[in-house]
Every structure is written in structure tokens, then in C-alpha cells.
Amino acid sequence: MDKTEFDLIKSYFAPLTSNYPEAYSLTNDAALISEDPDRSTVVTMDTLVEGIHFFSTDPAEDIARKSLRVNLSDLAAMGAKPKGYTLSISYNASITSEWVKAFTKSLAVDQEAFECHLLGGDTVSTPGPLTIAITCFGSVPRGKCLHRTTGQEGDxxxxxxxxxxxxxxxxxxxxxxxxxxxxxxxxxxxxxxxxxxxxxxxxxxxxxxxxxxxxxxxxxxxxxxxxxxxxxxxxxxxxxxxxxxxxxxxxxxxxxxxxxxxxxxxxxxxxxxxxxxxxxxxxxxxxxxxxxxxxxxxxxxxxxxxxxxxxxxxxxxxxxxxxxxxxx
Amino acid sequence: MDKTEFDLIKSYFAPLTSNYPEAYSLTNDAALISEDPDRSTVVTMDTLVEGIHFFSTDPAEDIARKSLRVNLSDLAAMGAKPKGYTLSISYNASITSEWVKAFTKSLAVDQEAFECHLLGGDTVSTPGPLTIAITCFGSVPRGKCLHRTTGQEGDxxxxxxxxxxxxxxxxxxxxxxxxxxxxxxxxxxxxxxxxxxxxxxxxxxxxxxxxxxxxxxxxxxxxxxxxxxxxxxxxxxxxxxxxxxxxxxxxxxxxxxxxxxxxxxxxxxxxxxxxxxxxxxxxxxxxxxxxxxxxxxxxxxxxxxxxxxxxxxxxxxxxxxxxxxxxx
Structure with missing residues (x-):
């Protein structure tokens, strides 16, 4: 990588939090979610591994979209309105700052489309395949969501x-x-x-x-x-x-x-x-x-x-x- | 791996949610966090990669503890009371169900000690090193937390x-x-x-x-x-x-x-x-x-x-x- 973790965060990741004040521009150890009192936060997590969930030849833009959207799909399955996400990228030697630029640009487009924001995350290096873990947050009426186990006879x-x-x-x-x-x-x-x-x-x-x-x-x-x-x-x-x-x-x-x-x-x-x-x-x-x-x-x-x-x-x-x- | 993802979840991960009803025993696409109206949820994420953040020879128990505790330390730095976490494990061929058993047993001990619960997560296979991403949730008085940027002259x-x-x-x-x-x-x-x-x-x-x-x-x-x-x-x-x-x-x-x-x-x-x-x-x-x-x-x-x-x-x-x- 041609930039340090701090540079990457400042240049590419912090701007993704610009509409979410409680992410504190990624300057803190964590972000806050202050949910409306009559609503609950929905939490889901999905990990994508290069060679398993996407091809190493896939463009950064597609990998970004897929990583976020499989999580947004889980939120949809719960009936939740998207709110934000945290992002962990384990990147290997093939990842450049240009890649990160394209990746985060694509996230910015989807953030707008789905009204959700980066809240925080982690970037680490790995000798293995590019691995992206996203934890996604949504909002539902307090204590209420769609379930997998509540089907009724005759439905x-x-x-x-x-x-x-x-x-x-x-x-x-x-x-x-x-x-x-x-x-x-x-x-x-x-x-x-x-x-x-x-x-x-x-x-x-x-x-x-x-x-x-x-x-x-x-x-x-x-x-x-x-x-x-x-x-x-x-x-x-x-x-x-x-x-x-x-x-x-x-x-x-x-x-x-x-x-x-x-x-x-x-x-x-x-x-x-x-x-x-x-x-x-x-x-x-x-x-x-x-x-x-x-x-x-x-x-x-x-x-x-x-x-x-x-x-x-x-x-x-x-x-x-x-x-x-x-x-x- | 000698067990399927479903078996692993049922045998080892679902029991870690037993004191957190809104994780729905991991049967749903996501979990809920219903925060007290006068409090906010704190969110932090840390990833640990074998060979970078821990040794491949480290016991499963130590890897579990370290993965959870570096996140709990971030919560502490925000002034937050721990609540729960989601867990992503990218496991390679060296990981057995015995390893998962030891790993989750160690998590259970720390869950008790720090009063936090598994809420959900993802298990995927990887050709690369064992990689563990945890997103950790805590609770603070609404809108209030410790910051990195608020030091005063003379402090x-x-x-x-x-x-x-x-x-x-x-x-x-x-x-x-x-x-x-x-x-x-x-x-x-x-x-x-x-x-x-x-x-x-x-x-x-x-x-x-x-x-x-x-x-x-x-x-x-x-x-x-x-x-x-x-x-x-x-x-x-x-x-x-x-x-x-x-x-x-x-x-x-x-x-x-x-x-x-x-x-x-x-x-x-x-x-x-x-x-x-x-x-x-x-x-x-x-x-x-x-x-x-x-x-x-x-x-x-x-x-x-x-x-x-x-x-x-x-x-x-x-x-x-x-x-x-x-x-x-």
C-alpha cells in the first residue's frame, strides 16, 4: 500500500461519514447510534472473501456494492430502514490507494441511494485474499421485525x-x-x-x-x-x-x-x-x-x-x- | 471443517446468545438492539488476522479472548458499558469443530465477565489466514461519550x-x-x-x-x-x-x-x-x-x-x- 492507514482513513473513509455526526469523522474509538426511543436498531454482519464471494478480477466498484448490498438485503429481510455500517477491510499487497479510492467512491453512491452512512471500521493487512466484513445497522419500530420462524399453517x-x-x-x-x-x-x-x-x-x-x-x-x-x-x-x-x-x-x-x-x-x-x-x-x-x-x-x-x-x-x-x- | 455452517451455528454459536432474546437464537437475518430511550449505542469494530495480530500457534481460547477484548477496550475508551457483539470468522482448512468449541467456550467465559452477548455474525471459509472481525456494542448516556479531540490546554x-x-x-x-x-x-x-x-x-x-x-x-x-x-x-x-x-x-x-x-x-x-x-x-x-x-x-x-x-x-x-x- 502506498499510503498509511491514517492517510487512507482521512482521504477516503472519513468523508463517507460526513452526514453522520455521531461517527465523529472517525477520530474516536467508536461511533454512537442514538436511536429514536420508539425504535430498535437492527444489526447484521456479512463477510465477503476474494475467490469465494467475488472474483479477484471484479472491479473495486462492484466489490464495494456487493459487500454493502448483501447486508442491506439482510436489513430488508428484517423490515428495517438502513441507517449505517461499519467496514473491515483486510487488504493484501495487490490493493492500491487507487483501488481504495474507487471502492469508497462506489460506497458513497450507494450510501446516497440507500440513505446509510459509514460509522467506523478497521483496515488491516493480510497475506491472504482481500476480505471485507460489513456490519450493517437499520431501524425498526421498537421490538418489532420480520422473522424466519413465524410462518402459519395456510400462509x-x-x-x-x-x-x-x-x-x-x-x-x-x-x-x-x-x-x-x-x-x-x-x-x-x-x-x-x-x-x-x-x-x-x-x-x-x-x-x-x-x-x-x-x-x-x-x-x-x-x-x-x-x-x-x-x-x-x-x-x-x-x-x-x-x-x-x-x-x-x-x-x-x-x-x-x-x-x-x-x-x-x-x-x-x-x-x-x-x-x-x-x-x-x-x-x-x-x-x-x-x-x-x-x-x-x-x-x-x-x-x-x-x-x-x-x-x-x-x-x-x-x-x-x-x-x-x-x-x- | 467436519461440520456444516448450520451445525456449527446450532452447536456452538447459538448458545452464546441464550441471554439475549433479541438475537432470536441466530434464526433471523439480524438481531435487534432496543436501547433505553435515555441512552445511545456505541459501535466499534476490530479485525485480527493470523500471523499479524496473533500467532498461528496461539490457543483458540487466547485468540477468542484477544479478539473480543480489543473491542471491549475500545468501548472502555468511549466510556461505554458492554452490551453485545457480532462475530465474523473466516476460517481455513486448519480449523476444526474442536477449535470452534474451544473458541466459543472462551467467549462464553468473557461474555459472563464483561456482561455482553453474541448477537449475530457470519462464518465463511477462506484460503487465507484465519481472520476474525468483531463489531462490538456498548451503551452510554444518550449522545455522550469520551472523545479523542476534546483535550484542553492545561489538562x-x-x-x-x-x-x-x-x-x-x-x-x-x-x-x-x-x-x-x-x-x-x-x-x-x-x-x-x-x-x-x-x-x-x-x-x-x-x-x-x-x-x-x-x-x-x-x-x-x-x-x-x-x-x-x-x-x-x-x-x-x-x-x-x-x-x-x-x-x-x-x-x-x-x-x-x-x-x-x-x-x-x-x-x-x-x-x-x-x-x-x-x-x-x-x-x-x-x-x-x-x-x-x-x-x-x-x-x-x-x-x-x-x-x-x-x-x-x-x-x-x-x-x-x-x-x-x-x-x-
């Missing part, structure tokens, strides 16, 4: 956006599949590289009492559905044909769509919101979908029983060849 | 405990120096391996309005004094003979005590509290020292000017050959 299971894009994007990046459709390719790779946290959706689900049960799809749709099923002591029945697929996904996998659906169901890194709610709330969900301009699709239901079933249109179980998601 | 500079033990402990570990005094050796190495956060001292300084300016000595006494001097636009004048040295330190370095004092002044990793206060508060500090049974020593003062000077008993400046602390 419908809904999911936002489209599923499987990220998994296909990764396969395209790794050249395991190919396409002539460069527009679809760009869309799918972007879906892998740049998660879109469903912040407004999560907040609305919680604050309007539409749902009490949600998570963000990161391990893979069925694995994540199963977190809710298991946590709620119920069975989840997911209708394969209802899993929402993007046009790009369908276009790229048009010759192998049956396998494609399996990939979508198990792929992961979608960062869409999966939630359950009583059937009577259907209209509210549809209204919310229109208001936020986000597709939200009913993909199944919770019933008595155990585990998660993927069903075809005749209600027969489709065997799942791959459960959960292993990072590349 | 005395005080420091808790003894300085330099950790630096000598590290030199003993690295066999750069030797001693026949095995009791002193053990004491000094323990001072390096197991920081003792001055939690009660920090809280008392803040809540009893004894000081408004403090930090914990981690970069090295003079470097840290200089953080306050620079932040407060003042000069710090530190009297070399007043730097408190332990008996073990003096015993091991008895033949080279002049160099020893330089090592103490620049060594780092002391995790003692350095603070400033008006001379009229001297009696309050002495009373606090007696009440907490912690030595607290007046080592200098803040005056008009710039930078930090180390002075001999005739008030002549001692040139400092090494400023700040580089990790091993």
Missing part, C-alpha cells in the same frame, strides 16, 4: 422479482454456459454482481403488518423456503411453474428450461424477499407490488408437515437434485 | 495500569530477548496475549464527568498521546520517568532500562486507558484509582503547541527513535 408463500438470474449469471461468467444474446448476458451477470436489496418492500411488509415472516433469498430459493418451513414447524409446498423467471433467464436457457428451473430453485444469491402471509392479504400484496413497481409472485403455501416440496402442475413432487447453494 | 495526562508489558511480552515470545525470571516472563507474555479492558474505569470517567477525553493505548503510548494532542490542537509533554512500568518489566529489562522506556513509550497493545482532565480533578482520579484498585498515573500535560514531546527529569527532550507501533 401463502410469495417472492419478489425473478429467481435464478444470479445463478445463470455466474455460469455465464465461468463460461459453463454460453449465449448469443449479449443483452440477456449483461442483465444476468449484473444480477450476480450487483444485488438489488428490496429495502422498500421489506419496510412496507413490516410497517403495514402485511407479513411477519420473511428472509432474503441467498442460499437458494428452496433452501431458504426450507429455513422458514423448518423454523415454523410446517411443510412448504412450492409450485415449480410459479417460480418467477426473467425473460433473459428464459431466453438463455430456452433449450434446457427443465434443468433451468432446478437451477433457479437451488441457485442462490438472488437477494429477493421471500415472505409468507395469510391468503386474505393477497390484494394488499398485489397493491404493494404495483405501488413499488416490483413483481411479487405467489409460489406456494405452508401446510402441516415437514420439509419443502417442489411440485409440478399435477401436484406431483419433483425430485431436487441439488439442495442449497455452494459458493463458487 | 493533565493520565494513564491506567503499566505500559510496555505487552511489547516486552512479544519480544520474549519471539525470543528477541531472554530472562531467567519465569514468573515475570509469564506475566509479560500474558499481558501481550490477554488484554485487560478497563471497562469500569472508562464508564466511571464518563458517567462521573471526570474526563471527556480518552482513548485506549494500542498504537503505542506516544503515538496515542499524539492522537489526542493532534486532535485537540495542543502539544503533549510526557515525562519519561513517570511512565508506569511493572516490576516484571523492570526486572527483565534491568540492564537496558533506558532503551526499555523507549520501548514502553512506543510499544503498543497495552490496552490501558489514557485520558486527560483538569488538574483540579486530581483527587477524584486518585479516589477512583483506589476504588477500582487500578493504578492510575499522571504522566504529563497538554499545553499550547504542536506534537508530543518525551521529556527527561530536567525537562529536556528525549529523541524518540521509533514512533508508533508496527504489528509483528
Amino acid at each position: 401463502d408463500v410469495w417472492v419478489s422479482g425473478t429467481i435464478g438470474d444470479s445463478a445463470v449469471g455466474l455460469k455465464l461468467l465461468k463460461k459453463e454456459i454460453k449465449t448469443d444474446n449479449s443483452r440477456a448476458e449483461t442483465f444476468l451477470i449484473d444480477r450476480f454482481r450487483i444485488p438489488q436489496p428490496r429495502t422498500l418492500l421489506g419496510i412496507a411488509l413490516l410497517e403495514r403488518d402485511i407479513s411477519q415472516t420473511a428472509l432474503d433469498v441467498s442460499d437458494g430459493l428452496l433452501a431458504d423456503v426450507n429455513h422458514i418451513a423448518e423454523g415454523s414447524n410446517l411443510q412448504a409446498r412450492i409450485i415449480s411453474s410459479r417460480i418467477p423467471l426473467s425473460k433473459s433467464f428464459q431466453n438463455v436457457l430456452k433449450n434446457t428450461l427443465d434443468q433451468g428451473i432446478q437451477l433457479a430453485a437451488t441457485g442462490g444469491d438472488d437477494y429477493e424477499i421471500l415472505f409468507t402471509t395469510k391468503p386474505k392479504n393477497k390484494e394488499k400484496v398485489i397493491e404493494l407490488s404495483e405501488e413499488l413497481n416490483i413483481p411479487i409472485t405467489r409460489i406456494g403455501a405452508l401446510t402441516q408437515g415437514k420439509g419443502t416440496l417442489l411440485l409440478d402442475k399435477n401436484n406431483n413432487e419433483i425430485p431436487i437434485t441439488r439442495s442449497g447453494w455452494k459458493h463458487f | 493533565d495526562v493520565w494513564v491506567s495500569g503499566t505500559i510496555g508489558d505487552s511489547a516486552v511480552g512479544l519480544k520474549l515470545l519471539k525470543k528477541e530477548i531472554k530472562t531467567d525470571n519465569s514468573r515475570a516472563e509469564t506475566f509479560l507474555i500474558d499481558r501481550f496475549r490477554i488484554p485487560q479492558p478497563r471497562t469500569l474505569l472508562g464508564i466511571a470517567l464518563l458517567e462521573r464527568d471526570i474526563s471527556q477525553t480518552a482513548l485506549d493505548v494500542s498504537d503505542g503510548l506516544l503515538a496515542d498521546v499524539n492522537h489526542i494532542a493532534e486532535g485537540s490542537n495542543l502539544q503533549a509533554r510526557i515525562i519519561s520517568s513517570r511512565i508506569p512500568l511493572s516490576k516484571s518489566f523492570q526486572n527483565v529489562l534491568k540492564n537496558t532500562l533506558d532503551q526499555g522506556i523507549q520501548l514502553a513509550a512506543t510499544g503498543g497493545d497495552d490496552y490501558e486507558i489514557l485520558f486527560t482532565t483538569k488538574p483540579k480533578n486530581k483527587e477524584k482520579v486518585i479516589e477512583l484509582s483506589e476504588e477500582l484498585n487500578i493504578p492510575i498515573t499522571r504522566i504529563g500535560a497538554l499545553t499550547q503547541g504542536k506534537g508530543t514531546l518525551l521529556l527527561d527529569k530536567n525537562n529536556n527532550e528525549i529523541p524518540i527513535t521509533r514512533s508508533g507501533w508496527k504489528h509483528f
Whole structure:
């Protein structure tokens, strides 16, 4: 590194705290969060390792975005309004101050977009891969949040956006599949590289009492559905044909769509919101979908029983060849 | 690793949340902090990398203690009462579930001692060194904390405990120096391996309005004094003979005590509290020292000017050959 830790903090990190006075421009040992008395602070933490969660060739801007956004997606899954984050960077010899400049510039853009601020952190050197740990803070009505374990028998299971894009994007990046459709390719790779946290959706689900049960799809749709099923002591029945697929996904996998659906169901890194709610709330969900301009699709239901079933249109179980998601 | 991430969480990490209901036994995407309306949450983050901040041969118990305690020391420097922490472990192939068991057992002991709880976190695999990032949460009276930048002209500079033990402990570990005094050796190495956060001292300084300016000595006494001097636009004048040295330190370095004092002044990793206060508060500090049974020593003062000077008993400046602390 061509600058000292103090220089890096002063030049690149301290400016990211400029709209958050209680970070004291990173001059203190810690920052304060003075939450409104009628609200609670939500805390989540995610770590990304070069070669595991991102490629060493990824631009600094993308790594910054992904690191922050996977955390923002966790906040969305709790129904929380973003507030701030602390950042730990373990950097190796390949990281230059130019890299840090690009990285922090990208964070600044996302800070504006998601209304959250750097509060503090740590920079250390490592002989290993670049490693970024972010602890992210949000705000919810006091003592209230979305849970993974509160699904009720008879609840419908809904999911936002489209599923499987990220998994296909990764396969395209790794050249395991190919396409002539460069527009679809760009869309799918972007879906892998740049998660879109469903912040407004999560907040609305919680604050309007539409749902009490949600998570963000990161391990893979069925694995994540199963977190809710298991946590709620119920069975989840997911209708394969209802899993929402993007046009790009369908276009790229048009010759192998049956396998494609399996990939979508198990792929992961979608960062869409999966939630359950009583059937009577259907209209509210549809209204919310229109208001936020986000597709939200009913993909199944919770019933008595155990585990998660993927069903075809005749209600027969489709065997799942791959459960959960292993990072590349 | 011989267990899955889910098994590790269930067996070893979830039990660490048992006294903190708003961690939801780690079943959610995040935890809540519902702070008292008249208090603020303090947030700090520190990362430790194998080979940089601890040795790969260090026992899991020591790594756990050090990782948590360097954060608790930051909270103490803010005057905060510990509350909880999130934990990110990037583990490599050398980490077994037995290691995780020992690591979490040690955390459980410190959780009890410092009254703080695991709130959440992340475990990831890495091809690099074991890396532990902790974000630690404490509580202070609303909007109020100790700062690094609020020193006043005429303030005395005080420091808790003894300085330099950790630096000598590290030199003993690295066999750069030797001693026949095995009791002193053990004491000094323990001072390096197991920081003792001055939690009660920090809280008392803040809540009893004894000081408004403090930090914990981690970069090295003079470097840290200089953080306050620079932040407060003042000069710090530190009297070399007043730097408190332990008996073990003096015993091991008895033949080279002049160099020893330089090592103490620049060594780092002391995790003692350095603070400033008006001379009229001297009696309050002495009373606090007696009440907490912690030595607290007046080592200098803040005056008009710039930078930090180390002075001999005739008030002549001692040139400092090494400023700040580089990790091993």
C-alpha cells in the first residue's frame, strides 16, 4: 500500500461519514447510534472473501456494492430502514490507494441511494485474499421485525422479482454456459454482481403488518423456503411453474428450461424477499407490488408437515437434485 | 471443517446468545438492539488476522479472548458499558469443530465477565489466514461519550495500569530477548496475549464527568498521546520517568532500562486507558484509582503547541527513535 492507514482513513473513509455526526469523522474509538426511543436498531454482519464471494478480477466498484448490498438485503429481510455500517477491510499487497479510492467512491453512491452512512471500521493487512466484513445497522419500530420462524399453517408463500438470474449469471461468467444474446448476458451477470436489496418492500411488509415472516433469498430459493418451513414447524409446498423467471433467464436457457428451473430453485444469491402471509392479504400484496413497481409472485403455501416440496402442475413432487447453494 | 455452517451455528454459536432474546437464537437475518430511550449505542469494530495480530500457534481460547477484548477496550475508551457483539470468522482448512468449541467456550467465559452477548455474525471459509472481525456494542448516556479531540490546554495526562508489558511480552515470545525470571516472563507474555479492558474505569470517567477525553493505548503510548494532542490542537509533554512500568518489566529489562522506556513509550497493545482532565480533578482520579484498585498515573500535560514531546527529569527532550507501533 502506498499510503498509511491514517492517510487512507482521512482521504477516503472519513468523508463517507460526513452526514453522520455521531461517527465523529472517525477520530474516536467508536461511533454512537442514538436511536429514536420508539425504535430498535437492527444489526447484521456479512463477510465477503476474494475467490469465494467475488472474483479477484471484479472491479473495486462492484466489490464495494456487493459487500454493502448483501447486508442491506439482510436489513430488508428484517423490515428495517438502513441507517449505517461499519467496514473491515483486510487488504493484501495487490490493493492500491487507487483501488481504495474507487471502492469508497462506489460506497458513497450507494450510501446516497440507500440513505446509510459509514460509522467506523478497521483496515488491516493480510497475506491472504482481500476480505471485507460489513456490519450493517437499520431501524425498526421498537421490538418489532420480520422473522424466519413465524410462518402459519395456510400462509401463502410469495417472492419478489425473478429467481435464478444470479445463478445463470455466474455460469455465464465461468463460461459453463454460453449465449448469443449479449443483452440477456449483461442483465444476468449484473444480477450476480450487483444485488438489488428490496429495502422498500421489506419496510412496507413490516410497517403495514402485511407479513411477519420473511428472509432474503441467498442460499437458494428452496433452501431458504426450507429455513422458514423448518423454523415454523410446517411443510412448504412450492409450485415449480410459479417460480418467477426473467425473460433473459428464459431466453438463455430456452433449450434446457427443465434443468433451468432446478437451477433457479437451488441457485442462490438472488437477494429477493421471500415472505409468507395469510391468503386474505393477497390484494394488499398485489397493491404493494404495483405501488413499488416490483413483481411479487405467489409460489406456494405452508401446510402441516415437514420439509419443502417442489411440485409440478399435477401436484406431483419433483425430485431436487441439488439442495442449497455452494459458493463458487 | 467436519461440520456444516448450520451445525456449527446450532452447536456452538447459538448458545452464546441464550441471554439475549433479541438475537432470536441466530434464526433471523439480524438481531435487534432496543436501547433505553435515555441512552445511545456505541459501535466499534476490530479485525485480527493470523500471523499479524496473533500467532498461528496461539490457543483458540487466547485468540477468542484477544479478539473480543480489543473491542471491549475500545468501548472502555468511549466510556461505554458492554452490551453485545457480532462475530465474523473466516476460517481455513486448519480449523476444526474442536477449535470452534474451544473458541466459543472462551467467549462464553468473557461474555459472563464483561456482561455482553453474541448477537449475530457470519462464518465463511477462506484460503487465507484465519481472520476474525468483531463489531462490538456498548451503551452510554444518550449522545455522550469520551472523545479523542476534546483535550484542553492545561489538562493533565493520565494513564491506567503499566505500559510496555505487552511489547516486552512479544519480544520474549519471539525470543528477541531472554530472562531467567519465569514468573515475570509469564506475566509479560500474558499481558501481550490477554488484554485487560478497563471497562469500569472508562464508564466511571464518563458517567462521573471526570474526563471527556480518552482513548485506549494500542498504537503505542506516544503515538496515542499524539492522537489526542493532534486532535485537540495542543502539544503533549510526557515525562519519561513517570511512565508506569511493572516490576516484571523492570526486572527483565534491568540492564537496558533506558532503551526499555523507549520501548514502553512506543510499544503498543497495552490496552490501558489514557485520558486527560483538569488538574483540579486530581483527587477524584486518585479516589477512583483506589476504588477500582487500578493504578492510575499522571504522566504529563497538554499545553499550547504542536506534537508530543518525551521529556527527561530536567525537562529536556528525549529523541524518540521509533514512533508508533508496527504489528509483528
